[in-house]
Amino acid sequence: MAHAGTLEIRQLSKQYRVKGSTLPVLDNISLSIRPGEFISIVGSSGCGKSTLLRLVIGLENEYQGEILLDGKRIVGTSLERGIVFQEHRLFPWLTVAQNVSLGLLNAGLPEAAKARSVQEHIELVGLKGFESAYPYQLSGGMSQRVAIARALVNRPEVLLLDEPFGALDALTRNHLQQELQRIWEQEGITAILVTHDVDEAVYLGDRVVIMEPRPGRIKRIVDVDLPRPRDRGSFAFAGIKDDVLAEFSDQPPARLVQPAPPSGFADWQFSW
């Protein structure tokens, strides 16, 4: 099992220079993420979710504030952090195994250890038997599994996912959400998932971070204190989803009230 990282984001702000003027994108983001925690981030388009992930992965180093992994400031990309994007970004001329092994390019492992780790991670994402397949032979969901295997093959402390299932049909998406939960539990890593899907955010997250735009800020953090695997049909699940969705509307949240059984319940039940 990989060692899960503690991620500490302190007073993080980020601007871009666009045509000579400054565009504030993130404003004073602070978030402490426990080792092994699953954080979901939701927010309207353009509120800086991908920018936040790019900063945590180390693709951009110009920002104010601090991003610390296990107490150390993040500088540049590193094997400690893996990322999965909305599009799988697999190389079409490489097989599944070769695409996954790209994640080990800088790992400095002997070939045998690399091959073992690649095989283990292909099995972890449920693609045993597809090692020699090319991306054009895979479905969208299978391609995303390969991307997840590639992100995990280094045994990172933190897994970042930027709308990884956004382009998939609803059934495949539900299935991959269950799979992601299994993989996250099995690997014991810290995960940050950006999604537009509130159902997905509540299904997977220990906490749902709701962001607001212009500039991107944290509006509210909702705890999802439900046992896993979560029952999407339960009253508690619907209540939390409603609570999150209410943050996106100007209307006050409609209070869900659990219907009381009618009086004389037994009589009523057998009256037809």
Ligand SMILES: Nc1ncnc2c1ncn2[C@@H]1O[C@H](COP(=O)(O)OP(=O)(O)OP(=O)(O)O)[C@@H](O)[C@H]1O
């Ligand atoms: N390299 C860049 N240069 C200039 N502006 C940028 C750059 N990258 C992002 N932006 C701007 O920063 C803001 C936040 O972008 P970001 O991609 O982080 O949003 P997002 O929340 O991920 O949106 P979406 O949900 O649509 O993916 C947007 O206004 C975008 O135009």
Ligand SMILES: [Mg+2]
């Ligand atoms: Mg984005």
